[in-house]
Amino acid sequence: MATSTDSFYLGFDFSTQQALDLILGKMKNAGFDFSRVKALSGSGQQHGSVYWRKGTNQVLRDLHPGKSLHELLKGGFAVSDSPVWMDSSTTEQCQYLETAVGGAQRVADITGSRAYERFTGNQIAKIYKAQPEKYEDTERISLVSSFAASLFLGSYAAIDYSDGSGMNLMDIFSKQWADSCLEATAPHLEERLGALVHSSAVLGLLSPYHVTRYGFPEDCKVVAFTGDNPGSLAGMRLQEGDIAVSLGTSDTVFLWIKEPRPTVEGHIFCNPVDRPSYMALICYKNGSLTRERIRNKCAGGSWEVFSSVLRTTPIGNDGNIGIYFDAMEITPSAVGVHRFDKDNTKVAGFSAQGEIRALVEGQFLAKRVHAEKLGYKIIPGTRVLATGGASSNKDILQVLSDVFDAPVYTIDVANSACLGCGYRALQGLVAESGVSFAETVRKAPEPQLAVTPTPGADKVFAPLLRRYAELEERVLQESKQ
Numbered sequence: 061m062a063t064s065t066d067s068f069y070l071g072f073d074f075s076t077q078q079a080l081d082l083i084l085g086k087m088k089n090a091g092f093d094f095s096r097v098k099a100l101s102g103s104g105q106q107h108g109s110v111y112w113r114k115g116t117n118q119v120l121r122d123l124h125p126g127k128s129l130h131e132l133l134k135g136g137f138a139v140s141d142s143p144v145w146m147d148s149s150t151t152e153q154c155q156y157l158e159t160a161v162g163g164a165q166r167v168a169d170i171t172g173s174r175a176y177e178r179f180t181g182n183q184i185a186k187i188y189k190a191q192p193e194k195y196e197d198t199e200r201i202s203l204v205s206s207f208a209a210s211l212f213l214g215s216y217a218a219i220d221y222s223d224g225s226g227m228n229l230m231d232i233f234s235k236q237w238a239d240s241c242l243e244a245t246a247p248h249l250e251e252r253l254g255a256l257v258h259s260s261a262v263l264g265l266l267s268p269y270h271v272t273r274y275g276f277p278e279d280c281k282v283v284a285f286t287g288d289n290p291g292s293l294a295g296m297r298l299q300e301g302d303i304a305v306s307l308g309t310s311d312t313v314f315l316w317i318k319e320p321r322p323t324v325e326g327h328i329f330c331n332p333v334d335r336p337s338y339m340a341l342i343c344y345k346n347g348s349l350t351r352e353r354i355r356n357k358c359a360g361g362s363w364e365v366f367s368s369v370l371r372t373t374p375i376g377n378d379g380n381i382g383i384y385f386d387a388m389e390i391t392p393s394a395v396g397v398h399r400f401d402k403d404n405t406k407v408a409g410f411s412a413q414g415e416i417r418a419l420v421e422g423q424f425l426a427k428r429v430h431a432e433k434l435g436y437k438i439i440p441g442t443r444v445l446a447t448g449g450a451s452s453n454k455d456i457l458q459v460l461s462d463v464f465d466a467p468v469y470t471i472d473v474a475n476s477a478c479l480g481c482g483y484r485a486l487q488g489l490v491a492e493s494g495v496s497f498a499e500t501v502r503k504a505p506e507p508q509l510a511v512t513p514t515p516g517a518d519k520v521f522a523p524l525l526r527r528y529a530e531l532e533e534r535v536l537q538e539s540k541q
């Protein structure tokens with residue numbers, strides 16, 4: 061990944077096709093029986109975009125099984141460095157979109173989110189403006205998910221409703237491209253995006269390339285790919301009332317909702333497993349990378365030491381609160397490290413141990429404060445479902461449970477997005493006959509209880525939640541001055 065100040069790009073020419081070649085090659089060498097695969101699906105980080113050069117659909121259709129995808133698709137991209145979700149360099153395009161469409165709330169009412177820098181439409185607008193010749197040379201624009209699906213399908217794959225909701229281009233209610241947003245983004249965009257499909261749609265049969273090269277069956281189906289967070293919702297078998305917390309590179313919180321009311325904070329996406337429903341999502345840019353920084357600074361680079369500090373420091377951190385926005389945060393839009401003592405006075409630093417606890421408590425206080433702002437209520441019976449790399453750390457989960465005053469569950473694999481796409485592939489095979497997702501996965505293992513709240517923690521965190529909300533607002537106001 062190459063980065064500049066706030067631009068993040070992924071070089072697709074080398075990484076993704078080569079990674080797929082490597083993984084499938086390794087599976088073949090390990091004796092994996094591809095002939096038993098009836099359907100496949102997948103997910104990719106949300107919002108990233110891939111720009112296929114004119115004529116590449118034909119290249120995808122004619123893939124020669126004797127060559128690697130990497131070789132075959134060399135030169136197939138009009139833009140070699142694809143923007144990914146961490147990019148926040150499109151503020152100008154966001155402002156333009158909101159002005160053109162009638163304001164931030166209006167954009168949210170249509171697309172489920174106000175204009176966000178990482179959302180694909182704003183990334184496309186920037187590419188159109190900065191590199192019009194590359195936009196002109198683009199035959200099709202894929203998301204990371206539909207790009208990966210295209211490699212399996214052997215032609216451009218449609219974008220699904222759920223990942224399509226992260227573009228600021230789709231009307232999440234009509235599930236069509238929104239003309240007003242397309243017009244404000246770039247010319248002739250609809251033809252470059254292709255049609256949208258529901259998330260359990262069968263896109264077609266696997267490309268003969270994979271049948272010959274790896275021994276997949278000829279009738280193996282490719283089910284629409286989706287975003288990593290929608291994939292996780294499926295993998296965790298989220299139910300209404302549950303709250304999911306994903307602790308990956310980004311931290312995200314998501315919920316299953318029936319009656320969406322988009323606002324200028326957070327996102328509403330179409331639900332990937334139940335067509336009439338939706339999912340609400342809040343994304344935090346400062347997740348694992350910030351935890352890693354504090355681990356390196358205060359725990360000698362060891363998760364063991366980091367965890368033992370969480371076990372031995374007092375719940376509530378003696379009233380000390382920290383807000384750690386190493387990179388410009390998404391929720392809220394503020395930057396910097398801000399530490400406060402129990403009297404809300406700004407302080408320059410905490411002890412190493414206090415810093416670790418302040419970071420983890422602060423991250424979870426933020427999640428609960430923002431989920432409640434979106435209308436979420438913690439009620440008796442609430443389950444917090446945790447996933448992502450840091451969900452393997454029980455001491456981090458204990459803080460999560462204490463802050464939310466609810467039990468935390470995990471599934472056997474931390475990579476719920478991948479598991480969810482296995483489930484969705486299965487759903488794709490039966491969806492047309494009206495079988496629900498819940499019914500499809502009824503035999504799958506249930507989430508396991510990982511931790512329960514420490515008695516008395518709710519009393520400690522009730523005032524801290526109020527204080528966190530006030531302090532975050534203070535940081536936000538100060539950053540605007």
Ligand SMILES: Nc1ncnc2c1ncn2[C@@H]1O[C@H](COP(=O)(O)OP(=O)(O)O)[C@@H](O)[C@H]1O
Binds near residue numbers: 450
């Ligand atoms: N024991 C651990 N404790 C805390 N964090 C961990 C632990 N093990 C892995 N992680 C974190 O998990 C992150 C990767 O999470 P993952 O969900 O795989 O990422 P992504 O969101 O990019 O898919 C790493 O950046 C690492 O900081």
Ligand SMILES: O=C(CO)[C@@H](O)[C@H](O)COP(=O)(O)O
Binds near residue numbers: 107
């Ligand atoms: O931007 C968002 C969600 O809106 C991120 O959650 C991305 O979907 C990628 O996250 P990681 O998997 O890299 O954490």
